[in-house]
Amino acid sequence: MECFGEILDMVRRQSPVVHSITNYVTVNDCANIILAAGGSPIMADDAAEVEQIVGLSSSLVLNIGTLNTRTAASMLAAGKRANALNIPVVLDPVGAGASSLRNETLRTLMREVRFAVIKGNSSEIRFLAGDKATARGVDADEGTLVSEDNLAASARMAMDMCAATGAIIIISGRIDIVAHPKGAWAVSNGDPLMTRITGAGCMTAAVVGCCVGAAPAELPQACLCAMCSMGVAGEIAAENMGAVGGGTGTYRTLLLDAMSSLDGPAITCRGKVQHIA
Amino acid sequence: MECFGEILDMVRRQSPVVHSITNYVTVNDCANIILAAGGSPIMADDAAEVEQIVGLSSSLVLNIGTLNTRTAASMLAAGKRANALNIPVVLDPVGAGASSLRNETLRTLMREVRFAVIKGNSSEIRFLAGDKATARGVDADEGTLVSEDNLAASARMAMDMCAATGAIIIISGRIDIVAHPKGAWAVSNGDPLMTRITGAGCMTAAVVGCCVGAAPAELPQACLCAMCSMGVAGEIAAENMGAVGGGTGTYRTLLLDAMSSLDGPAITCRGKVQHIA
Amino acid sequence: MECFGEILDMVRRQSPVVHSITNYVTVNDCANIILAAGGSPIMADDAAEVEQIVGLSSSLVLNIGTLNTRTAASMLAAGKRANALNIPVVLDPVGAGASSLRNETLRTLMREVRFAVIKGNSSEIRFLAGDKATARGVDADEGTLVSEDNLAASARMAMDMCAATGAIIIISGRIDIVAHPKGAWAVSNGDPLMTRITGAGCMTAAVVGCCVGAAPAELPQACLCAMCSMGVAGEIAAENMGAVGGGTGTYRTLLLDAMSSLDGPAITCRGKVQHIA
Numbered sequence: 001m002e003c004f005g006e007i008l009d010m011v012r013r014q015s016p017v018v019h020s021i022t023n024y025v026t027v028n029d030c031a032n033i034i035l036a037a038g039g040s041p042i043m044a045d046d047a048a049e050v051e052q053i054v055g056l057s058s059s060l061v062l063n064i065g066t067l068n069t070r071t072a073a074s075m076l077a078a079g080k081r082a083n084a085l086n087i088p089v090v091l092d093p094v095g096a097g098a099s100s101l102r103n104e105t106l107r108t109l110m111r112e113v114r115f116a117v118i119k120g121n122s123s124e125i126r127f128l129a130g131d132k133a134t135a136r137g138v139d140a141d142e143g144t145l146v147s148e149d150n151l152a153a154s155a156r157m158a159m160d161m162c163a164a165t166g167a168i169i170i171i172s173g174r175i176d177i178v179a180h181p182k183g184a185w186a187v188s189n190g191d192p193l194m195t196r197i198t199g200a201g202c203m204t205a206a207v208v209g210c211c212v213g214a215a216p217a218e219l220p221q222a223c224l225c226a227m228c229s230m231g232v233a234g235e236i237a238a239e240n241m242g243a244v245g246g247g248t249g250t251y252r253t254l255l256l257d258a259m260s261s262l263d264g265p266a267i268t269c270r271g272k273v274q275h276i277a
Numbered sequence: 278m279e280c281f282g283e284i285l286d287m288v289r290r291q292s293p294v295v296h297s298i299t300n301y302v303t304v305n306d307c308a309n310i311i312l313a314a315g316g317s318p319i320m321a322d323d324a325a326e327v328e329q330i331v332g333l334s335s336s337l338v339l340n341i342g343t344l345n346t347r348t349a350a351s352m353l354a355a356g357k358r359a360n361a362l363n364i365p366v367v368l369d370p371v372g373a374g375a376s377s378l379r380n381e382t383l384r385t386l387m388r389e390v391r392f393a394v395i396k397g398n399s400s401e402i403r404f405l406a407g408d409k410a411t412a413r414g415v416d417a418d419e420g421t422l423v424s425e426d427n428l429a430a431s432a433r434m435a436m437d438m439c440a441a442t443g444a445i446i447i448i449s450g451r452i453d454i455v456a457h458p459k460g461a462w463a464v465s466n467g468d469p470l471m472t473r474i475t476g477a478g479c480m481t482a483a484v485v486g487c488c489v490g491a492a493p494a495e496l497p498q499a500c501l502c503a504m505c506s507m508g509v510a511g512e513i514a515a516e517n518m519g520a521v522g523g524g525t526g527t528y529r530t531l532l533l534d535a536m537s538s539l540d541g542p543a544i545t546c547r548g549k550v551q552h553i554a
Numbered sequence: 555m556e557c558f559g560e561i562l563d564m565v566r567r568q569s570p571v572v573h574s575i576t577n578y579v580t581v582n583d584c585a586n587i588i589l590a591a592g593g594s595p596i597m598a599d600d601a602a603e604v605e606q607i608v609g610l611s612s613s614l615v616l617n618i619g620t621l622n623t624r625t626a627a628s629m630l631a632a633g634k635r636a637n638a639l640n641i642p643v644v645l646d647p648v649g650a651g652a653s654s655l656r657n658e659t660l661r662t663l664m665r666e667v668r669f670a671v672i673k674g675n676s677s678e679i680r681f682l683a684g685d686k687a688t689a690r691g692v693d694a695d696e697g698t699l700v701s702e703d704n705l706a707a708s709a710r711m712a713m714d715m716c717a718a719t720g721a722i723i724i725i726s727g728r729i730d731i732v733a734h735p736k737g738a739w740a741v742s743n744g745d746p747l748m749t750r751i752t753g754a755g756c757m758t759a760a761v762v763g764c765c766v767g768a769a770p771a772e773l774p775q776a777c778l779c780a781m782c783s784m785g786v787a788g789e790i791a792a793e794n795m796g797a798v799g800g801g802t803g804t805y806r807t808l809l810l811d812a813m814s815s816l817d818g819p820a821i822t823c824r825g826k827v828q829h830i831a
Contacts, residue, residue, distance in 0.1 A: 024578045027578055027579050028579055028580060028582060028583065028752065028753070031579050031580075031752035031753075032751060032752050032802065032803070032806070035750055035751060035752055035802065036750070036801065036802050036803075040693055041579075041752060042649070042652075043577070043578075043579045043619075043620055044620060044621075044649070044652075044653070045620060045622065046620075046621060046622035046623060046655060048622075048623060048653075048654075048655040049621070049652075049653035049654065049655040049656065052652065052653040052654065052655075053652060053653055056652060070622070070624075252803070253800075253803035253804055253806075253807055254800075254803060254804075255803065256801060256802050256803025256804075256806070257800045257801030257802065257803040257804050258801065259801070259802075260750065260801035260802040260803070261801045
């Protein structure tokens with residue numbers, strides 16, 4: 001697991017088409033971060049075309065941030081088609097627990113679609129794991145955050161969920177957890193400013209889409225690469241803020257800048273990955 | 278009414294969840310300005326979930342910028358639910374007068390939902406007040422703008438509309454008017470560059486949502502705080518443009534930067550608020 | 555054809571309302587570039603209002619980037635109404651060839667609506683011309699790009715398509731082709747960084763909308779003005795990147811900056827237009 005940074009270079013070389021069915025709040029950020037990471041975004045979301053679009057794609061990302069009944073059907077159709085074509089599918093269960101629409105859609109998606117990766121914040125993943133976490137809009141509830149204190153327990157929960165779903169489970173936060181059925185890692189990159197802009201979580205899922213699209217046979221490494229890439233980009237953006245003295249608008253721009261300038265060696269060098277289980 | 282600047286500090290401390298049902302043009306800007314002001318945005322817009330999402334929120338903002346029949350129904354359901362829960366509802370009647378769909382939807386919303394605040398440009402507010410203003414797309418018609426010359430008449434119109442609707446009325450423009458049934462203020466902050474980017478008006482409504490969410494018992498002060506915050510942020514962004522020599526793309530970034538760096542004392546100090554009625 | 559740069563000054567003076575029915579990925583960029591170019595954007599997309607909104611507008615831009623069955627109907631209704639009112643209609647056939655939904659919608663639109671301008675990348679235009687180009691998501695296929703080697707053949711294809719459709723045909727790329735039934739030009743402005751951000755193509759169509767809205771009687775010149783404006787803005791943004799050392803996030807900001815600062819003389823001076831047929 002030393003060379004996961006190289007997967008970003010594979011993204012750059014292959015330019016995988018990442019089909020995203022996502023929310024209208026951060027869709028532009030997602031398209032731009034996919035391009036910055038080296039992928040090629042396509043955001044088609046009508047049920048009448050998503051199966052054909054999946055057929056042109058290297059990965060599929062389903063993000064339920066502004067779910068509606070129209071796109072819920074598109075997500076299901078696209079997910080099934082991706083499964084049939086063996087294209088990896090990433091789920092970002094934004095706001096899981098916040099409404100029956102989200103919960104029922106997630107239940108259907110998780111029953112009907114085989115996910116390669118499920119990435120959520122701690123509230124969302126805990127909800128999917130059966131915990132009755134209190135959803136507070138789309139942000140993680142304080143009480144559920146992964147910390148040094150609950151790292152082992154969080155890893156165990158994620159690994160149990162891997163076993164139940166067959167998916168790599170990613171819990172994003174100050175410390176990210178990446179778990180597969182036989183092991184788990186903590187990734188400690190990132191910067192608190194990432195929570196001050198909208199879309200950092202959605203962009204992370206989009207970058208996961210790039211990495212699993214480029215390396216579908218190495219899903220755990222692809223996920224580690226994606227989490228380190230976003231985290232390191234977030235750190236570089238924060239460092240560069242010092243020079244310009246900006247606020248959250250500037251930070252958002254610098255985050256895209258940093259991702260577009262990253263390379264595999266930088267990730268391997270700066271990535272803070274710890275094997276925890 | 279001296280300490281309205283403190284309401285921004287309340288937003289920062291409480292981080293109110295602001296539920297926005299809004300247009301797809303500026304939704305990302307709205308989410309980012311809510312975060313920059315210290316709130317927590319959620320943009321759910323499906324009729325199947327908006328009532329539950331409202332229940333998690335501190336305020337609701339309805340913006341008809343790219344209204345469609347699907348979201349019109351969501352706005353009505355969310356508005357009624359917010360009323361039942363005593364959560365303040367803000368209306369941004371974008372493009373009022375421009376189409377029958379907008380006009381009929383506004384008529385329904387104003388009949389069925391009790392608004393805490395209605396904020397529009399001069400054309401939109403005049404249209405709602407019964408004036409047959411000529412709508413020119415989504416921008417205010419020159420002839421309807423609030424100026425020093427028509428300040429008293431504009432305040433009177435706004436106060437009449439307060440009496441008729443029970444809502445605080447905000448007319449945004451070079452000079453903003455904030456009117457409640459017993460008085461009116463003019464706010465003279467802001468910068469002409471705000472009209473050169475999309476979304477300044479929508480972002481203003483989003484910030485109103487933050488302030489009324491944090492201080493629902495002090496609606497006039499919350500509205501003054503929001504208008505001054507946006508205006509002062511717009512001024513600071515323009516001042517900082519001088520240093521970097523940018524255009525409208527940079528201005529947009531600097532506007533978010535300025536909002537994320539504002540605090541209550543800065544608003545109290547720089548706010549140009551005049552009691553006019 | 556010397557003074558096409560002046561059309562940008564006409565846009566600035568007239569501020570044409572540009573009605574866009576477009577995708578949710580880049581709609582904010584489109585609205586901001588329209589404002590930066592001097593126009594006034596309105597993005598209404600519900601079938602219940604598009605005909606009335608077209609009636610307030612100077613031009614209509616139809617962009618099928620995230621087409622759905624709801625907006626396909628809106629595009630058809632708006633296009634027909636624009637024809638009846640003699641308002642120029644611009645088509646951006648994003649992802650033509652990628653799905654049956656897109657192809658059938660394009661077939662219907664091209665049969666029912668008279669387009670003033672059709673602007674696409676080489677894959678899209680070749681597809682519309684009857685070539686079975688391989689669509690790769692929404693980006694042009696390498697093999698179809700316009701280059702010095704196939705310039706004459708590309709111009710001929712575009713002119714044939716002009717004759718068949720009655721529209722000005724624009725093929726965007728490293729070298730753009732602008733063709734009308736009796737002649738064709740190559741525009742060699744632009745910068746490779748434009749392909750590293752999402753929306754450069756959509757923004758180009760939006761600027762075409764501004765220019766044809768301001769000069770509907772001079773369509774070829776308006777198209778040349780638009781293509782040179784975007785290309786020169788892209789070059790200036792790239793030059794200014796040198797000073798700040800940014801990545802793609804900064805480039806996107808600088809592109810809007812450059813467009814907002816352009817004037818007719820700059821375009822006339824820097825525009826690289828070559829009469830090729």
